[in-house]
Amino acid sequence: MRAILLKSLPIALTLLFATPTLAQVKIGVAGPVTGANAAFGAQLTQGVQQAVEDINKAGGILGQKLEVEVGDDVSDPKQGVSVANKFVGDGVKFVVGHFNSGVTIPASDVYAENDILFITPSATNPKVTDGGKWDAFRTCGRDDQQGMLWAELARDKLKGKKIAVVHDKTTYGKGLADAALDNMHKFGIKEVLYEGVNTGEKDYSAIVSKIKESGADYLMWGGLHTEGGLIVRQMRDQGMATIMISGDGITDTEFAAIGGPGVEGTLMSFGPEPRHNPSAKDAVEAFKAKGFEPQGYTLYSYAAVQIIKQAAEKANSLDPKKVAAVMHSGIPFHTVIGDISYDKKGDRTTVDYVWYVWKKGEDGKIGFEQL
Template sequence: MTMKKLMAMSVALGALMLAGTAQAEIKIGVIAPITGPSAAFGAQIRNGAVQAVEDINKAGGVNGEKLVVSVGDDASDPKQGVSVANKFAGEGVKMVVGDFNSSVSIPVSEALIEAGIIQITPASTAIKFTERGNWNTFRTCGRDDQQGAVAAAYLADKFKGKKIAFIHDKSTYGKGLAEETLKALKAKGGSAAISESLTPGEKDFSALVSKLKQANVDVIYFGGYYTEAGLLIRQMRDQGLQAPLMGGDALADREFAQVGGPGSEGTFMTFSPDARKNPKAKATIDSFKAIKFEPEGYTLYSYAAVQILKQAMEATKSTDGQKLAAHLHQGKPFDTVIGDISYDKKGDITRPDYVMYMWKKGADGSINYAGNEVP
């Protein structure tokens, strides 16, 4: 055999080996705000998915193949999120975990559906995300109308006859959550004493706080994210307004208390039952603590999203997005660190559960919501 033929065979064999390696990997994309105003939640989503992939690979992978995770930063910007989604599609990503912001998840899902990619968001609660009839949209969290109902019930009970202010940050999530909460409150006979909005990125809310003081409000409901909520509560206290603040799941990171300072104590917040209390999650939580990361907020919801995809791939023996989605839509339960999860035909979980928390100062002096559920 000539040297030329030997070289040709060597090149061909190398190509086959590389192809075999590529076929032995399943690509999962994670789209989250790694930078920008919601970076704390981006870290939760990224770390949750990455740890799940690592644990699954240690246990042998999926159907004999290893998972490979790619992380894309959307910086809470819809255009950047779509750009990441298109990049993932070109790279052969089979499924996506993310995003965080509903305003990003919704356009991203449109880009992913064109590429045949299934998407599970751990944190986007906007109703619209699963109400458009798309086959590829799922979540491991609840929806704004569900947590709005819990918030409204609490307001109607504990603040009956009081002046309630409603403020939102104009975002898809914040505005939607405030509107759903107010709608549910009105159904219970309540109303808004004052309704206002603010702009994300602003730092000075003194004029808004003055309006709230003049209206003599007893409680402020805020639809928006932890940065603006923290700044608002800090400036409320600085101007002598002691009314409590109530918000939704986008406050569920310790960054809220760091931004808000001592005044953040006493803030109410709707969020799912703390997944860290699930006995099934102990080993996973220990893995996070080994890397010195507290799996708060949506960390375990992101981990669960990867677990669901794994179980769907094993059941269908496929990585095809539509086959995986069809399996999820059957309503069968998936075993996850946040408990059993099953889906309806829209891609919403069938066990929506929200509870009310209060941020309180612990023995270590830090202000946190963990373990502080209120009746």
Template sequence: MRRPLALAAALALALSFPAHAEVLIGVAGPMSGKLAWTGTQLKRGAEMAVAQINAAGGVLGEQVRLIVADDFCDPQQAVAAARKLVADRAVFVVGHYCSGASIPASKIYAAAGVLQISPSSTNPTLTEQGHANVFRVCSRDDAQGLKAGNYLADHWGTKKVAILHDDTTYGKGLAEETKKQLNKRGVTEAIYQSYEPGKDDYSAEIADLQTAGIAVLYLGGYHTEAALMVRAARERAFPVQVISGDDTATEAFGLIAGPAAEGTLFTFVADPRRNAEAAEVVERFRAENFEPDSWTLHSYGAAEVWAQAARKAGSLEPHKVIAALRNHAFETVLGRIDFDEKGDLTVQNWVWYVWKGGEYVPLE
């Protein structure tokens, strides 16, 4: 059963809004470091949403101002970023990107009564904690791992499978969910181990897999390391099939991997750029020479949902907005959004993609 927002925190936050003041919201993610490409997507998505909201008259007559926080995809930095956003009186936060950042940050927002909607944190723990103020507009890793485990069993059940992860909340969690389903299907992986993230070269790890006769490698981790691994495999003429998760859905993977990206498989949510509801917004991004791939439109959609919920609630007070989120459906660039009692999407939708000709496309 959900715990209600702390009354004192909610009232204090509500009383902090002077009449006719601008409304402050935050976007938090890795704005620097190896995942800065993704942080830029979150920032651009939120910026575009705020611009569109303000152009349409704001929210309940108030203009919206965006505050950007850099969490470096690091748990401690995420807590610091969350505290800063709370201190700045943000009423709502789009973020964080990494599950390992979102989960500790969520405790800060919960204590302060600040609404958090993650566009991209997929680890189940985020919404299993029972915080009433936490939502996400992406699907969960237990559903993603189920799809990946079944695919491995169906297509490589008689071959040698390796599962590697980077030991992060996201990477390890996704690898464990995939392994769990693979094992349920009666297939035991030949190798299950972690690798050190942040290295410049993974040729030694790939050489070990080649020596072991691995046919398919499942990677639980981020796109930077995945790209370096597929490059190392192709440089050794090692025809291992590389499969990974949703973080592979970014142009940065293709830029790092180069031609070696070809044929890499991964799961990602249904690409919102293909939604009719998103066509106008996608064109606005492209007019600015920015391709809204990966989680850009999810960041936009998170802000869009908040604005719609505030209008339905007739209030900017977080506990009233949260009630509206639970009691209404929302039409967004991501399509129709309904939340369950945990703050998750009622429909989990993972799709297979393949890197082909320098871009990722749905697997036929």
């Protein structure tokens, strides 16, 4: 018996003096890692992973290291709820995501009921925060703000032009198109066509023919880059010069890969180019060193993790409700996309949407450039 005890003593001492694991805080990132919108899933996951890597190198949050758990919702609401429930079971306390508004809204019920704070970098539908949940925040703006920008463009720059409005029937796409349309109507501007299309199709010749018949000079597209790119390509195939106006749902160079050369001239609304923000310099270099271009929502996702860190340190706690209370207090958080402060609903107190144009760069590739 004594021999057994002596043999077990070194093991006991090893366990006693072993360095405790530091990966104590789980942060989930949720989005379409696979499927048609995987390009945006990559933006979210890369943004979060780089932020966590940088924060861990600097000592973590309140002395605790972060661990990332990725959830693939495939842009599907039911899958989004499954991802949210898995996060609950795995002990995740903070989530960056989801990408789609139509996925974020049902998943948010799971988070609110299970004390998980979430920040979406991209879900712009007003219902995400208008529901009054304690835990809902975003680093992006809202569709009603973006829709007003579209309507102001129609009023101030497109006088006498015929405008068609088409959406993809999703919470995001229809919400954005309707926000633009409602404000256009307030300005006395009438559209020549208003239609919805189904996502996931390859042949949009029917709607393209309707746009052609309407004589539209401009097409306001409420939807994502996949369908938007196909519609532009098929408009050009029919010899149409109609210019697309779209929003933050096409902020990936895959839009040009799908739409082809005809996407040149497309107008796009988005926040001020985050890659040009001086605060983002080191992060942008880190992404590019890994061969990843931090376009679109990449830095918006990085910023979400920065906000969680700063709010937790201000609260001196990693309790999501205490962190949320600090975020709702209105204090500014310093991020790679600029200073962000929140109102009581979880929306940013200041958002500046600006215009971009898709054009060929000096390298011969088509991308988007802020006007």
